[in-house]
Structures are given as structure tokens and as C-alpha cells.
Amino acid sequence: MINREAGVFQTSYSSDMALYTLPLAKITVWVTLGLLLILPLPLMLGNNEHAMSIVNTIALAAIGAIGLNILNGYTGQISLGQGAFMAVGGYTAAIVSSRYGMPFWFGILAGGGMAALVGTLFGIPSLRIKGLYLAIATLAAQLIIEWTINHVSWIGGGAQSSIYVDTPTFLGLAFNNEFRRYYLILVFFLLAYFAAQNLVRSRVGRAFIAIRDRDVAAEIIGVNIFKYKLLAFAVSSFYAGVAGALWTYYLRIANYENFTLGVSIEYLTMIIIGGLGSVLGSVLGAIFIKLLPIVLDLSVIRIAKGVFGIPYESVANFLANFQLFIFGALIILFLIAEPEGLARLWENVKRYFRLWPYAY
Amino acid sequence: MKVSGTMEFFIDLMTNGLLVGLMYALVAVGFVLIYKATSIINFAQGDLVMLAGYGAAVMLGLRGLPLWLMVLILCIGMIALGFVLERGILRPMIGQPLVSVIMVTIGLSFVLQGLVAIVWGAGTRKLELPVPLAPYVVGPVFISPINVVAAVIALVFLIAFGLFFTRSRLGVAMRAVADDQQASMVVGIRVSRVFALSWAIAGLAAAAGGIIWGNMLGASSLLSLVGLKVFPVVILGGLDSIGGAIVGGLIMGAVESVAAGYLDPYVGGGTKDFIPYVLMILVLFIRPYGIWGHETIERV
Numbered sequence: 001m002i003n004r005e006a007g008v009f010q011t012s013y014s015s016d017m018a019l020y021t022l023p024l025a026k027i028t029v030w031v032t033l034g035l036l037l038i039l040p041l042p043l044m045l046g047n048n049e050h051a052m053s054i055v056n057t058i059a060l061a062a063i064g065a066i067g068l069n070i071l072n073g074y075t076g077q078i079s080l081g082q083g084a085f086m087a088v089g090g091y092t093a094a095i096v097s098s099r100y101g102m103p104f105w106f107g108i109l110a111g112g113g114m115a116a117l118v119g120t121l122f123g124i125p126s127l128r129i130k131g132l133y134l135a136i137a138t139l140a141a142q143l144i145i146e147w148t149i150n151h152v153s154w155i156g157g158g159a160q161s162s163i164y165v166d167t168p169t170f171l172g173l174a175f176n177n178e179f180r181r182y183y184l185i186l187v188f189f190l191l192a193y194f195a196a197q198n199l200v201r202s203r204v205g206r207a208f209i210a211i212r213d214r215d216v217a218a219e220i221i222g223v224n225i226f227k228y229k230l231l232a233f234a235v236s237s238f239y240a241g242v243a244g245a246l247w248t249y250y251l252r253i254a255n256y257e258n259f260t261l262g263v264s265i266e267y268l269t270m271i272i273i274g275g276l277g278s279v280l281g282s283v284l285g286a287i288f289i290k291l292l293p294i295v296l297d298l299s300v301i302r303i304a305k306g307v308f309g310i311p312y313e314s315v316a317n318f319l320a321n322f323q324l325f326i327f328g329a330l331i332i333l334f335l336i337a338e339p340e341g342l343a344r345l346w347e348n349v350k351r352y353f354r355l356w357p358y359a360y
Numbered sequence: 361m362k363v364s365g366t367m368e369f370f371i372d373l374m375t376n377g378l379l380v381g382l383m384y385a386l387v388a389v390g391f392v393l394i395y396k397a398t399s400i401i402n403f404a405q406g407d408l409v410m411l412a413g414y415g416a417a418v419m420l421g422l423r424g425l426p427l428w429l430m431v432l433i434l435c436i437g438m439i440a441l442g443f444v445l446e447r448g449i450l451r452p453m454i455g456q457p458l459v460s461v462i463m464v465t466i467g468l469s470f471v472l473q474g475l476v477a478i479v480w481g482a483g484t485r486k487l488e489l490p491v492p493l494a495p496y497v498v499g500p501v502f503i504s505p506i507n508v509v510a511a512v513i514a515l516v517f518l519i520a521f522g523l524f525f526t527r528s529r530l531g532v533a534m535r536a537v538a539d540d541q542q543a544s545m546v547v548g549i550r551v552s553r554v555f556a557l558s559w560a561i562a563g564l565a566a567a568a569g570g571i572i573w574g575n576m577l578g579a580s581s582l583l584s585l586v587g588l589k590v591f592p593v594v595i596l597g598g599l600d601s602i603g604g605a606i607v608g609g610l611i612m613g614a615v616e617s618v619a620a621g622y623l624d625p626y627v628g629g630g631t632k633d634f635i636p637y638v639l640m641i642l643v644l645f646i647r648p649y650g651i652w653g654h655e656t657i658e659r660v
Binding site: 072076078125128129131132133135136137139140141143144147150151265268269272276317318320321322323324325326327328329330331332335336339 | 395401449452453456457458459460462463464466467468469470471472473474475477478481588591592595599630633634637638640641644645648
């Protein structure tokens with residue numbers, strides 16, 4: 001069934017409304033799902049927990065990136081506060097489960113809900129201000145939330161602003177190694193991914209896009225801007241909160257270092273390199289940004305040792321700054337050369353093979 | 361520090377706050393200039409300041425280089441950098457969505473931070489100017505001389521910019537571009553040249569900021585954080601008003617100094633990094649265009 005599209009020939013509403021209409025796309029999705037399910041097996045055989053932890057980090061980051069893309073790529077509201085909203089989720093989860101003994105799934109929901117609430121609150125200025133001003137308002141949100149966590153000990157847990165949580169368990173199964181945690185994260189990642197895919201093609205998603213493209217026009221055709229802007233903030237922060245709560249359970253500690261302004265910017269970078277206004281792009285961006293430092297580390301250390309004979313200790317400091325430099329240079333490069341990001345590159349590949357081998 | 365609660369204590373906080381505020385204003389001017397002419401918020405302004413600070417510190421370390429020559433080289437270097445940045449990475453961004461433009465300056469900020477640390481190491485470098493250390497005592501107030509120097513430089517800068525924008529042809533052209541790009545093109549102003557010029561001037565402002573802040577804090581990566589502090593200042597003053605940047609800087613400096621003096625003992629420090637942003641959020645709610653900013657009325 002490797003046939004390709006040759007026009008739209010849907011015969012029922014349900015097939016017309018399907019998320020993936022082409023047989024090839026359906027097959028791809030199922031195969032990908034299958035691969036994701038058995039991904040830990042080879043790593044488990046080699047007992048490679050480190051590689052698994054990288055995959056877990058990517059999946060967690062992807063959830064946050066998808067959330068930010070809904071707000072930023074689809075609704076056009078810039079947010080520099082994604083890290084702070086993740087912090088709200090993470091600390092909420094830590095507080096409800098360490099102080100009130102709630103199970104982890106409740107912590108994740110509570111974290112998402114609380115983040116949505118706080119995110120909506122900071123989204124209120126978006127009704128009056130937009131663009132740059134909004135970016136600065138969310139920057140303030142980031143700094144205020146960070147400060148609060150560090151200075152209010154009931155929220156931040158006092159010393160070093162960290163709260164420990166127990167290993168999450170579900171039906172007696174403890175998520176106590178990377179492979180088990182992978183499946184926990186995978187469930188939430190898939191939920192987040194398909195929820196977003198469906199959201200952006202629904203009435204709500206179209207309203208978001210209308211606001212992004214021209215807010216005045218959107219208002220005129222009857223989109224309630226007040227409602228949908230706040231909704232975008234709420235949904236996006238909910239994603240951030242869930243991602244933050246998962247981080248907390250994953251690391252078994254809520255620590256503000258994981259949610260700084262730098263993290264917010266990292267998420268923005270993910271969606272820009274991945275592609276604004278693309279759910280798949282968010283995931284690609286998360287993969288790219290999370291793999292980049294690892295690849296850089298390995299290659300720089302190899303080169304330093306192999307070519308110049310420099311031991312690791314003397315490269316360590318250079319490495320951190322080199323990463324920063326490459327990170328910034330990549331942002332600039334992508335923005336100038338391919339503003340639509342990796343998602344666009346993927347589209348180009350697909351488009352090429354759509355006509356292949358009979359181009360033109 | 362004086363005893364808390366007395367009038368002297370308040371005046372002391374106020375004076376030092378105002379002096380620091382002028383230094384904020386100096387960085388804020390670079391910011392406002394770019395926004396005014398190109399509608400771009402430059403998140404890398406703090407990093408330009410940092411770069412200038414390192415540049416100054418390194419050059420002062422060279423033997424036999426007189427101070428005036430160092431300042432001259434630094435200023436020319438920063439102006440040239442401003443030109444290059446505008447041509448190389450900002451011009452391709454014309455017509456791109458806002459988030460891309462913001463991100464490109466954030467990317468620039470990372471590149472500068474990484475580059476500076478790779479070339480000159482991450483440690484703090486001393487930047488010593490021939491200024492006495494002992495504070496002046498004016499009535500009940502202690503004022504450190506470097507603050508006075510900073511204030512003087514800031515004032516000279518601000519007056520010079522003020523004259524430039526009202527008296528010179530180029531300055532008026534820049535204001536015209538800020539007001540309406542198309543109309544300026546129609547009357548024969550080369551908008552691209554104005555863009556480049558505003559980045560060059562921002563580089564110059566960064567050079568001044570780098571020397572002064574570098575002397576206060578030492579040349580280190582901390583200098584780039586000064587850039588973040590400038591947001592509340594420019595929002596309060598109005599993103600496109602140079603006068604606003606000065607007044608905003610003064611108010612913000614005074615507010616954070618007074619707030620830190622009175623509140624720090626109760627909350628355990630850090631008020632300085634918190635109050636300006638709270639104030640900024642309030643301003644954004646009540647009067648988003650700031651004190652003297654250009655008021656755009658949009659009803660959506």
C-alpha cells in the first residue's frame with residue numbers, strides 16, 4: 001500500500017476528518033509508534049541507561065516545546081516565560097506529593113493545572129499589549145517566578161530551593177530506572193503530541209492561527225480574542241506545567257536550576273530551529289537542541305585528545321563556552337537561512353519524494 | 361551605611377540610586393536608539409556592554425597605551441561592530457516575524473558571551489580608571505567618585521545625543537525614519553543607512569557603558585546582566601524616548617536602591633532583582649507605552 005496521493009477522494013466524513021488521511025502516512029505513524037515502544041529493548045540488552053536518559057530528556061523537552069509552539073508558533077504570542085511555567089508545575093507537583101502524599105498522576109495534573117492558572121494570569125497583559133511588549137512582560141514573569149521560588153520558602157522548599165519527591169509508583173510498579181521511566185514519559189509525550197495535532201486543526205486551533213495572522217481580521221470574523229489569547233496561554237502553560245512536573249518526578253527533585261531564563265530561551269530555540277507553527281517541528285527541535293551539546297562534547301573531546309593531545313580537564317571550560325557560541329551561531333544561521341526550521345526541511349524531503357522518480 | 365530609619369539613610373539611598381540610575385540610562389540609550397530607528401529590541405545590548413568592558417580591560421592591561429587612545433580605539437571598534445552586525449545579521453531579518461528578530465539578537469548574545477569567554481577566559485578582569493576611591497562626603501551623603509564620573513559621562517552623552525537628534529541633519533533623518541519608514545524613503549532618506557547608523561551609535565553607547573560598568577563591577581560575564589536590568593528602565597520611560605530612558609533610569613535606580621535599603625533586611629536580600637520587574641509589569645498594565653513613549657492606539 002505504498003500508493004501516493006493523486007487528489008482528494010474521500011467518501012465519508014470520518015475519513016475526511018482523519019488526522020492522517022494517506023495510507024502511507026498511517027503506516028509511517030504506526031511504524032514509528034512501534035519503534036518508540038521497542039526502542040528501549042536494544043538499550044536494555046546493553047544495559048545502556050545513559051543513552052536511555054538522553055532519549056527521556058528529549059521526550060520531556062518535546063512536551064514543553066509543543067506547548068510553547070502552540071502559544072508562540074500558532075497564536076503568535078511570544079513567551080519568554082516557558083521555564084518559569086515549568087517551574088510552577090514542577091514545584092506544585094513536588095509540594096502535593098511530598099507534603100500531602102498525593103500519587104504522581106495527581107501531581108502531574110495539579111502541576112499542569114497550577115501552571116495553566118499562573119500562565120493565564122501572566123497572559124492577561126497580552127490583551128492590551130503585544131509583540132515586543134508582551135515578550136518583555138513574559139520576561140518579567142520569568143524573573144518574578146524565579147525570585148519567588150528562591151525567596152518564599154513554603155514554595156521553594158528553603159535551602160537551595162529544592163524539594164525531594166519519592167520515586168513515582170503506579171499500581172505497585174515503581175519507576176525506578178531509566179527504562180521504566182521511559183514508558184511513563186512516552187505515555188505523556190504521545191498524549192501531548194496527538195492532543196496538539198488535533199487541537200491545531202480544530203475550531204480552537206483555527207482561531208489561534210487567525211489571531212496570529214491578523215488579530216483585527218480575526219476579531220471581525222467573530223473570533224473572541226480575549227478568550228482565545230488567554231486559552232492559548234492556558235494550554236501552553238498546562239503543557240509546560242506537565243513537562244515541569246514530569247521533570248520533577250524524573251529527577252526526583254524539584255530544583256529551580258532546571259527552570260531558569262536560559263531554559264526558556266532554550267525552548268524558544270527548539271521551536272525556532274524545529275519550525276514555528278509545527279507540532280512535528282517542536283519535536284525535531286527538541287531532538288536537535290538536546291543532542292547538539294552531547295555531539296559537540298564528544299567530538300571536541302575526541303579532537304582535543306586525538307589531534308592535540310589535550311586532556312579532558314583543560315578542555316572543560318572551553319567546551320561550555322564553545323557550546324554557547326555554537327548554540328547562538330546556529331540560532332542566527334537557522335533564522336537567516338531557513339526561518340521555517342527543520343519541519344520545513346522535512347516537508348521539502350517529502351515533497352521531493354512525492355513526485356519521485358518522475359519529477360516534473 | 362547609616363542607621364536605618366533616619367532621614368540621612370533615605371537620602372543616602374536616594375542619591376546612590378539616582379547615580380546608578382544614570383548609568384542604567386546610559387545603557388538604555390543604546391537600546392532606545394535601536395528601537396526608535398528600527399523597531400528591533402536588542403537583547404544583546406548587555407553583551408555589547410560586556411564586550412566593550414572586556415575590550416577596555418584588556419587594552420588597559422597593555423603597557424604604554426594611554427587612556428585616551430584606549431577610549432578612542434574602543435569607540436571606533438564598537439561602532440564598526442555595530443555596522444557589521446546590522447549588515448550581517450539584522451538586515452536579512454527585515455520582514456520576518458517578531459519572534460525571529462528577537463531570537464536573532466538572543467542568538468547574537470550567546471555568540472558574544474561564548475566568544476568573549478573563549479578568547480579572554482571566564483574570570484573577572486579589573487578595569488581600573490584613574491579615579492580616586494575615597495568617597496566624597498556631601499553633607500550626610502557619601503558619594504563614590506566613579507559614580508560621579510559615570511554620571512558626568514552619562515550626562516555628556518545624553519546632551520550630545522539630544523543635540524544630535526534635534527540639530528543635525530542625520531539626527532533628524534533618524535527621527536523621521538523612526539516615525540514613518542515609507543514617508544522617509546519618499547523624501548529621499550536612505551533608510552538602510554539610518555539603520556546601520558543606529559546600530560553604530562548603539563555600539564558607541566555600549567562602549568561608554570562598558571567602560572563605566574566594567575569599572576564598577578569588573579569586566580565579567582555579569583556585565584551582560586546589566587542588559588536585562590535595562591528592560592524595566594526602557595519600559596518605564598517609553599521604548600522610543602531618549603528622555604524617557606534617562607528619567608526611567610533615574611526612577612528605576614532610585615526605586616530599587618530605596619526598596620533594597622528598606623526591604624532587604626526582611627526578605628533576605630535580592631529585592632534589587634525583583635522590584636524593577638514588578639514595577640515594569642504594573643507599567644505594562646497601566647501605561648504600556650511608558651512615560652514619554654509613542655502612544656499607539658489599537659483597538660482589537
